Amino acid sequence: MEPGVIGVFIPIVGTIMGCGIAMVAIWTKHREKVVKIQVDATAEHTAEKAAQYASHVKELEERVQVLERIVTDRGYDIATQIEALRDTKKVEDQGSGVPLGLSRENA
Secondary structure, eight states, X not given: OOHHHHHHHHHHHHHHHHHHHHHHHHHHHHHHHHHHHXXXXXXXXXXXXXXXXXXXXXXXXXXXXXXHHHHHHSHXXXXXXXXXXXXXXXXXXXXXXXXXXXXXXXX
């Protein structure tokens, strides 16, 4: 090859390499933007889910507090009522009592 031909190819090769590097840089910037958009969307979705879970947990805590109040405030009363129901069940199981429609004097 003649020296003049090599002198023409050097700038052409340099220009092609420069364009290739520029294209890689443009693609890299585009890829960074796409990843940032994906991360932002994921973060927004995660924050929304966290808010939903927090709301659900708060509702459950409120329900547990109500149940705790019922058990602690009326615990003795409930136990007494349960025992009364058990006593009533024992009487019914024994067959004692007065049949419906009859008074004690007629029985």
